[in-house]
Amino acid sequence: MTLSAALLIVAQIAAVGTPPTGDTIQVPQMRSQPVVTATTKRSPVAFDADRFDSLTANALRGLFDDAVELGLPVRPLVNRALEGAARRVPSERIVRVVREHAAALHHAKRALGDLSREDELEAAAIALRAGLDERAVEAMRTSRGRESVVVPLVVLTDLVRRGVPMANAQEAVARLARAPRSDDILLGLQATVAKNAQRGPGMALDALNRYVQATGVPPAVAAPISPDRKPVRPPEP
Amino acid sequence: MAADDLTFPRPDDLDDVHATFIASQLRASYDATPAHDATHVARVSRAVLAAAMHAPSGDLAATPRSRGVRPRWWWGAAAAALFMTVLTRPWRPDVAQRHADSALTSSASDSMGPTNEPIVSGRTSEEEGGTVRFEFTLPATARAVSLVGDFNGWDAGVTPMVRDRSGRTWSARIPLEPGRHEYAFVVDGQRWVVDPLAPQVPDAGFGPTNAVVVDIEGTP
Numbered sequence: 001m002t003l004s005a006a007l008l009i010v011a012q013i014a015a016v017g018t019p020p021t022g023d024t025i026q027v028p029q030m031r032s033q034p035v036v037t038a039t040t041k042r043s044p045v046a047f048d049a050d051r052f053d054s055l056t057a058n059a060l061r062g063l064f065d066d067a068v069e070l071g072l073p074v075r076p077l078v079n080r081a082l083e084g085a086a087r088r089v090p091s092e093r094i095v096r097v098v099r100e101h102a103a104a105l106h107h108a109k110r111a112l113g114d115l116s117r118e119d120e121l122e123a124a125a126i127a128l129r130a131g132l133d134e135r136a137v138e139a140m141r142t143s144r145g146r147e148s149v150v151v152p153l154v155v156l157t158d159l160v161r162r163g164v165p166m167a168n169a170q171e172a173v174a175r176l177a178r179a180p181r182s183d184d185i186l187l188g189l190q191a192t193v194a195k196n197a198q199r200g201p202g203m204a205l206d207a208l209n210r211y212v213q214a215t216g217v218p219p220a221v222a223a224p225i226s227p228d229r230k231p232v233r234p235p236e237p
Numbered sequence: 238m239a240a241d242d243l244t245f246p247r248p249d250d251l252d253d254v255h256a257t258f259i260a261s262q263l264r265a266s267y268d269a270t271p272a273h274d275a276t277h278v279a280r281v282s283r284a285v286l287a288a289a290m291h292a293p294s295g296d297l298a299a300t301p302r303s304r305g306v307r308p309r310w311w312w313g314a315a316a317a318a319l320f321m322t323v324l325t326r327p328w329r330p331d332v333a334q335r336h337a338d339s340a341l342t343s344s345a346s347d348s349m350g351p352t353n354e355p356i357v358s359g360r361t362s363e364e365e366g367g368t369v370r371f372e373f374t375l376p377a378t379a380r381a382v383s384l385v386g387d388f389n390g391w392d393a394g395v396t397p398m399v400r401d402r403s404g405r406t407w408s409a410r411i412p413l414e415p416g417r418h419e420y421a422f423v424v425d426g427q428r429w430v431v432d433p434l435a436p437q438v439p440d441a442g443f444g445p446t447n448a449v450v451v452d453i454e455g456t457p
Contacts, residue, residue: 048390079391087444093443100441119417122417129439150416161439187436190436194433
């Protein structure tokens with residue numbers, strides 16, 4: 001552990017002031033409730049502090065408390081920390097990844113809205129970390145309406161990761177997301193693109209275009225001409 | 238046995254007066270041969286080029302019609318364009334799909350085996366009672382495979398997978414809440430492997446994982 005990382009962790013411990021405990025603790029879901037989220041929809045996950053050294057565990061607790069104050073779900077952060085411990089990743093990296101993930105969750109919440117569910121925020125955070133921008137996430141929310149955006153975001157992230165250009169993937173997912181039973185259609189799109197992407201460059205995009213055409217979902221209606229255009233005055237008789 | 242004790246004579250030991258005479262005569266004849274003059278070289282070059290190239294356009298007017306039309310360089314391009322336009326038409330959707338499918342079956346990549354099957358493959362399926370069945374197939378026989386994910390704290394000792402009769406496919410059935418879950422497979426307690434065809438969660442610091450969405454559509 002480098003000196004700077006150690007100092008950072010010590011500073012976080014001092015700021016939070018949480019006494020170190022070696023036992024398994026239950027992460028508080030909402031210490032304060034500034035905004036309504038759906039973090040309580042999923043069962044809480046236990047933060048096994050024994051998997052970390054005391055400094056790291058306390059630093060992580062500080063990050064979790066900060067997330068609670070911001071109204072962010074803690075469960076994804078705990079999962080990220082436990083995953084790092086299971087992979088035997090160095091402590092500094094675990095703290096850094098959890099901090100980055102908390103920031104991504106914050107951006108995801110800004111893009112999706114305060115009433116978004118935990119799964120939606122997590123999927124959006126993963127999408128943002130994969131390279132999508134907030135406008136793409138917002139567009140997905142717009143195209144989906146009040147329905148969950150989890151599957152569209154999961155599929156969109158997967159498509160981009162497999163080499164489909166961002167604009168094509170976003171247009172295709174937004175187009176299919178408006179169809180009824182769209183979750184099944186979107187998961188079929190993911191499976192088709194995943195199979196074809198292994199066969200060479202360009203095959204993923206080709207499969208995406210063929211799949212979207214085969215679904216028969218019409219493209220989005222073009223926006224009407226802007227009404228702020230000056231009307232053409234008819235010629236004088 | 239040393240090389241000097243060989244009973245066969247070496248080539249240097251041969252003393253063939255006839256061969257020496259013939260060689261000297263040949264050398265003398267080569268020396269006496271006059272060099273080709275420039276006109277001869279030019280004539281041969283023109284003949285070779287005329288055989289390799291098409292006739293210039295100007296020759297057509299001078300050539301009697303009875304001798305026929307000589308081929309032009311652009312005839313091949315025109316024939317290829319006609320062939321593409323009339324017969325192949327690769328821009329047609331059905332033809333493009335056929336080409337793509339043939340490419341699918343013919344080419345191979347890193348994750349494909351010699352029998353055109355994925356080297357590593359997995360499958361998830363929802364079952365009655367809110368359980369999800371995970372299947373994972375490996376090319377070689379592994380000693381143990383575990384399922385890790387956000388549902389078991391990423392603990393490789395919690396959800397060991399069961400091997401089938403073939404010894405290659407491992408499966409586990411676990412209850413999962415509706416929603417999005419991340420998972421991965423741990424082979425022999427060390428190697429983290431993901432299903433290449435399942436939705437992937439990109440590497441955000443630790444390594445890639447898979448994602449599965451369980452019955453999210455009915456969630457309020």
